[in-house]
Amino acid sequence: MKKGRNAASLLTIALLSVACSSCLLNVPLASRGNRAFRIQALNEKPIVLAIAGNVAGDPTDTWAFNGGNGRPEYSRQKATADIVGQINPDAVLLTGNAQYNDGAYDKYLLSYAPTWGRFQGITHPAIGAHDYDNDGYFRFFGAAAGSPDKTYYSFDLGAWHIVALNSICSKVGVGVGSEQERWLRQDLEANKGKPILAYWFNARFSSGPYGSDSTFQPLWQALFDYHAQLVVNGSDHIYERFAPQGPNGKADPKGIRQFTSGLGGATRYTLGKSVPNSEINFDQNFGVLKLTLSPDAYEWEFIAETGSTFTDKGRQSIEVTPPPLPTPSPSPTEIPSPSPTPSASPIVLAVAGDIAGDPTDWYFNRGEGRPGFFRQKATAEIVRSINPDAVLIPGDVQGWHGTYDSYLLSFDPTWGLFKSITHPAIGDHDYEGDGYFRYFGAAAGRPDKTYYSFDLGGWHLVSLNSIEEEVDVYNYSKQIRWLKKDLAANKGKPILAFWHRPRYCSGKYGNNVAYHDFWQVLYKYHAKLVISGHDHVYERFAPQDANGHADPNGARQFVSGLGGEMIYQFSTISPNSECRYNATFGVLKLTLFPKAYEWEFIPEAGGTFTDKGRQSFD
Incomplete structure (x- = not known):
């Protein structure tokens, strides 16, 4: 041997x-x-x-x-x-x-x-x-x-x-x-x-x-x-x-x-x-x-x-002989079965932003992190347990300066294991170094057009750029015009949009009216879900409109910013906030059906908090 x-x-x-x-x-x-x-x-x-x-x-x-x-x-x-x-x-x-x-x-x-x-x-x-x-x-x-x-x-x-x-x-x-x-x-x-x-x-x-x-x-x-x-x-x-x-x-x-x-x-x-x-x-x-x-x-x-x-x-x-079919049991009366209505298989997503810690920092601790800091390895294990069809990252993939070398040492050995199924939305720190576009390549969109859309199952997903210092986010901007055209071309599909800075949040940065126009367009086209990061907390809102009024026909927003880098504290509680958490890191699991969605927040090992539910829609 x-x-x-x-x-x-x-x-x-x-x-x-x-x-x-x-x-x-x-x-x-x-x-x-x-x-x-x-x-x-x-x-x-x-x-x-x-x-x-x-x-x-x-x-x-x-x-x-x-x-x-x-x-x-x-x-x-x-x-x-x-x-x-x-x-x-x-x-x-x-x-x-x-x-x-x-x-x-x-x-x-x-x-x-x-x-x-x-x-x-x-x-x-x-x-x-x-x-x-x-x-x-x-x-x-x-x-x-x-x-x-x-x-x-x-x-x-x-x-x-x-x-x-x-x-x-x-x-x-x-x-x-x-x-x-x-x-x-x-x-x-x-x-x-x-x-x-x-x-x-x-x-x-x-x-x-x-x-x-x-x-x-x-x-x-x-x-x-x-x-x-x-x-x-x-x-x-x-x-x-x-x-x-x-x-x-x-x-x-x-x-x-x-x-x-x-x-x-x-x-x-x-x-x-x-x-x-x-x-x-x-x-x-x-x-x-x-x-x-x-x-x-x-x-x-x-x-x-x-x-x-x-x-x-x-x-x-090659020749492959299939095994024999089982003999069906006879039935006294043959009743034709109705043809089943075609339905798409559910799509499972793992979602979090603000993920990977700076590998040059003491808190990095050879990739293991410390309590409250740099726990990208632990959250990557959650993603592995979810076994998703796709990973969505609402911004700030690699903490602080986002250099390519830091990607290779921190993000790549952990969340990078799911790179081939990852769809990022650009965040603040993603503009600071050369890592974001160099690492993700075409998956990040072009540097001059960082918003894009794609279909998963029966759903239409839209990744937007909320960094207003780099790209205009207001009505009649190039990005908003593109969004309107994209949603018009995908009428009838349930819509999920994700970007970095949230419209609504009870965390450090609070609500931000700058993204009112994003929300208004999505509301017009009956979007179901919006996901953001930026605030390093988890928060779930009731469905609402672009002005923050509760509306069962509005979009439900999640803030999923506990990807591993660090944890923020909550501030003033925003209206329509239904659930909040910031004790440990964790990942949001979403399961998308043709006429419903389910959510579950999964904390890192040792965390006992969870938040799960289901919402049907027409």
């Missing part, structure tokens, strides 16, 4: 991991639980995966790390992360060794998090040898890595069933009758009829320095018995594609095709003699394997870093 890396290869960096994203934008519904096989499986949309292992270089090896840019043979995690961004996958699979050399948490924050960590919300890791060396793997990936005592798991993506296994034999059994092998067979039995992809660290077959290893034949045998289509491994730092074969290495058109995708960025190994059934292999540049999974086929493409001319791409059709 594979052993740990030798001293020379300890310069290499660790593997990428994929966590299932619950993102409505590009992320399939793996995190919502496995879906039953459907006869309509051919209607499933293709799923795009980005896969690699041995990803992030050791930041303490200053020469090889080279400020995060690496060298031709070392620490190229930044370049391979750019490939993942280019692929724009539904999910990322890591085939082991995410962070070199020893998987320490501090190294994750400096190397893996600013690069591959951008895709944390959609990453599913398989554990590698170095992932056991320190506390970083389980601490960084959390529940996405499985529990330390059971690091194998499975999930569905589109029509496919995906299985992550543990090949580190010193930690878990891989033989016939082992707990993992029995679990694998039970899992495959429960998912008969679905195309199957399995991935783990140590390879059964390889032309790299570790070679083929029959230790993992029992895992292959179980997958072969259940007609799996694909296996992907990562221990050898090479790229290799095999013809379909059986567990004993005999070519078999009905067998499993294996890929080795171990060129995630840490270091490269040198290929040895090609083993039987190897169709192509490569060791000259780093790169990422792109897989596109359709119900009746899969396509592959190896994408090397900029400057390389090598590629490998192809397509393989």
Whole structure:
């Protein structure tokens, strides 16, 4: 079986991991639980995966790390992360060794998090040898890595069933009758009829320095018995594609095709003699394997870093037989059922502003924060527990000066894990440094037009700019004219608007009539919800109009400014304020239905306060 890396290869960096994203934008519904096989499986949309292992270089090896840019043979995690961004996958699979050399948490924050960590919300890791060396793997990936005592798991993506296994034999059994092998067979039995992809660290077959290893034949045998289509491994730092074969290495058109995708960025190994059934292999540049999974086929493409001319791409059709349909019980009288009224699935949002503390401050405390200050890590854990379809940030993403470096050290390792599903509204501090537009890119809008809108489910969402020193917020301004046109084009949809400075608030800054015109336009188009930040408190208002009069047909405002930076005190209680809180940090969870919305404020661990409710509308 594979052993740990030798001293020379300890310069290499660790593997990428994929966590299932619950993102409505590009992320399939793996995190919502496995879906039953459907006869309509051919209607499933293709799923795009980005896969690699041995990803992030050791930041303490200053020469090889080279400020995060690496060298031709070392620490190229930044370049391979750019490939993942280019692929724009539904999910990322890591085939082991995410962070070199020893998987320490501090190294994750400096190397893996600013690069591959951008895709944390959609990453599913398989554990590698170095992932056991320190506390970083389980601490960084959390529940996405499985529990330390059971690091194998499975999930569905589109029509496919995906299985992550543990090949580190010193930690878990891989033989016939082992707990993992029995679990694998039970899992495959429960998912008969679905195309199957399995991935783990140590390879059964390889032309790299570790070679083929029959230790993992029992895992292959179980997958072969259940007609799996694909296996992907990562221990050898090479790229290799095999013809379909059986567990004993005999070519078999009905067998499993294996890929080795171990060129995630840490270091490269040198290929040895090609083993039987190897169709192509490569060791000259780093790169990422792109897989596109359709119900009746899969396509592959190896994408090397900029400057390389090598590629490998192809397509393989598959046949999957659905399990038999259950025989329906006869009924004495057949009564036609009425056709159900089509309805959109509810959309779950996690919402908070004023999030990440200054990493140069004593209160930062190595990212853990202190009571009342810099608790971005704790609130990010709340977001993870909500498992949202999207994250809304009503301003002040990175505290104080908002430099790009502070984003990488404070926001990115925490809330940045949900970057691919995040929609920000610009706040005061977001104008102070270069971080906001550089970090969020197109998701933040253009610097000269920072307001935008989009649809989620049946709802229309609008992000506005309330920083009146930078953009006009009054009637007949360019922004208000755009808002009127946007809402007119989306008549009939329930509307949620979010921006930084609140129209109404009982906190430090109080009510602000400057945003009367925003509210007036939203009221005219029957908006349901408004969310702001700026005041570092939580507050819920009764529905009201633009002049602060209670109105059941008006918009309900929430102030959700307890994202983690610091806490403010309440001042004069504003009319129509129904609920207020400022004892601990927390996140607002909103669930949007076609004809209703639900809210729940979730405080950080240790907080006992909650506020929840439901509002229906016509």
